[in-house]
Amino acid sequence: MKTSRLSLTINGARRTIETPPMKRLLDVLREDFQLTGTKEGCGEGECGACSVILDGVLVNSCLVPALHAAGANVRTIEGLSPGGSHPVQAAFARCGGAQCGICTPGMIMASVHLLERNPHPSRLEIQEALAGNLCRCTGYQKIIDAVQAASEGDEIADL
Ligand code: FES
Ligand code: FES
Numbered sequence: 001m002k003t004s005r006l007s008l009t010i011n012g013a014r015r016t017i018e019t020p021p022m023k024r025l026l027d028v029l030r031e032d033f034q035l036t037g038t039k040e041g042c043g044e045g046e047c048g049a050c051s052v053i054l055d056g057v058l059v060n061s062c063l064v065p066a067l068h069a070a071g072a073n074v075r076t077i078e079g080l081s082p083g084g085s086h087p088v089q090a091a092f093a094r095c096g097g098a099q100c101g102i103c104t105p106g107m108i109m110a111s112v113h114l115l116e117r118n119p120h121p122s123r124l125e126i127q128e129a130l131a132g133n134l135c136r137c138t139g140y141q142k143i144i145d146a147v148q149a150a151s152e153g154d155e156i157a158d159l
Helices: 025-032 087-095 104-117 123-129 141-152 154-158
Strands: 004-010 013-019 051-054 057-060 073-075
Touching: 013 025, 025 051, 051 104, 057 104, 087 104, 087 141, 104 123, 104 141, 123 141
Parallel strands: 004 073
Antiparallel strands: 004 013, 051 057, 051 073
8 A cells, every 4th residue: 555654743742654645644643653542433523532633623533634634733632631630631530521431532622622712611612612522421411511610720721
C-alpha cells in the first residue's frame, strides 16, 4: 500500500510516521501512536466517541484522513492531564458522568472544547455543544451536570 510521510503535533509533541494518506486519523492515533483513549463507536461520524480537537476544531477522527492532519495540532484525551486529573475529567467522575466509558473521552473533549471558548455556558449551551456526542448509558443529565460543575470550578479559568 502506498504510504507517505505524515508530520503533525499530538498533545504538544511533534511526531512523524509513514502512513497511507487515507488512513483514518482515529486509526493513526490508536494504532501508530497507541493513543487508545480515543474510542471508535459508529465509525461513521454519528456518535462522537472518536472526538479530538484538530487545530482548535472539534472533529470526528473517524472521518478525518491522515493527510488532512498533516502539519496540524491534534489534542486527544491523553493530552489533557497526566492521570486524568483535568477538572473536566474530575467533574465527570464526581458527578457520575461516565458509566461504560465508551463515549466518555469524546464527551470530555467536546466539553473541554466548549469550556475553553465559553467558560460559563448555560445548560442549553452545554446540550448544544454535546449534541454530536451520543451516550447509551447515562441519560445525559449527569453528563450535563458534570460540565456545569466543571464550569463552576475556579480551575476552568486556568484551562
Ligand atoms: S466513531 Fe467517529 S463519530 Fe462515531
Ligand atoms: S457511558 Fe456508556 S455510552 Fe456513555
